[in-house]
Amino acid sequence: MAIGKGLLLGGLMLGTLGLVATAKAKPKPGEPGGTPASALPGSGQQVPVQVAAIMIEAMKTGNPAVIRKTADELEKGGYLAQAADLRAGAVIIEQEQAKVKAQGSSAMAESLKSVAIATGDPARMRKTAEELRKGGYASQATELEQVASVLESVPTTVAMPSMPVPTVAVPSIPKAPSVSVPAPAATPVSVSIPTFTPAALPTLTTTPATQILPQVVVTAPAPTPAPSATASAANRAAFAGRTALMLQSSKKGTEDEGTVMAYQQQENLRKQDGKYGSETGLSFANTYDIVPPKPFYWGTKAGGYSSYVADKKQYKAALLRKAAADPQRSEEWTRAAAV
Secondary structure (H helix, E strand, C coil): CCHHHHHHHHHHHHCCCCCCCCCCCCCCCCCCCCCCCCHCCCCCCCCCCHHHHHHHHHHHCCCCCHHHHHHHHHHHCHHHHHHHHHHHHHHHHHHHHHHHHHHHHHHHHHHHHHHHHHCCCCHHHHHHHHHHHCCCCCCHHHHHHHHHHHHHHCCCCCCCCCCCCCCCCCCCCCCCCCCCCCCCCCCCCCHHHHHCCCCCCCCCCCCCCCCCCCCCCCCCCCCCCCCCCCCCEEEEEEEHHHHHHHCCCCCCCCCCCCHHHHHHHCCCCCCCCCCCCCCHHHHHHHCCCCCCCCEEEEECCCCCCHHHHHHHHHHHHHHHHHHCCCCCCHHHHHHHHHC
């Protein structure tokens, strides 16, 4: 059975998306820089049906690692050209996967940039720009830094021009004329002052105040603890963006669960276990309008497979509703819903 290149390339569309494989130091046949399949023995010849079936099944997985492993096995069996064809197919899949991943990551970076600008805080913008630059998003980081520089250049106070104070001449008021009033003639008055003899004062007996007033003990009330500071909406949004960016660049088991738990506590989510699941992902989408990374955990252990399927179904439906309500980013929401 002959396996043409058209059949192999057609099988590429059946694969799922994954990570781009790193380049080998010494390329194998079929890889870039290696010997092409057309120059190897067995090219264009018929192969057994079971060999053709093995090749097709490998391509259907869409997994470059599985395809390369199958190619190695065929090469050991003497099917050199067919092994090279499989490796060429794996390279094409990796290239398509890289394009899709770059598009999704760029959308996440744009969302974080928008959230940082909305805060109006140059310091917060520079912090987000630093994180974006570390993640490889240099253009978005540069735009944030430019916005921060513009805001920092705006003076916080405006000097008012001095206004001259006009001088007003006050006319002098003439003094009133002096008037002399003759004093009346004094008439002598005789006053008779009676003699006053004071009566004897009674003797007063005093009682000490300690015998009259009860002793009062005053106890000072306990100091009231200062209220805890509440994070502003801008700071909460910026933390949500940094958490989403961390998860976007992480794999299951490598994420910072402490940061995830802090975000879950900030949003008062039902699950606050540090595990990135559907509830946390929908919180990014519904509260901060951030296109969420694909969750790492689904359903519950107690619910088994049925809760796993229901959780994914509800999550997908929620993001598709976001896609319908947001035509400008409909493709981003739709990609995020492919779980």
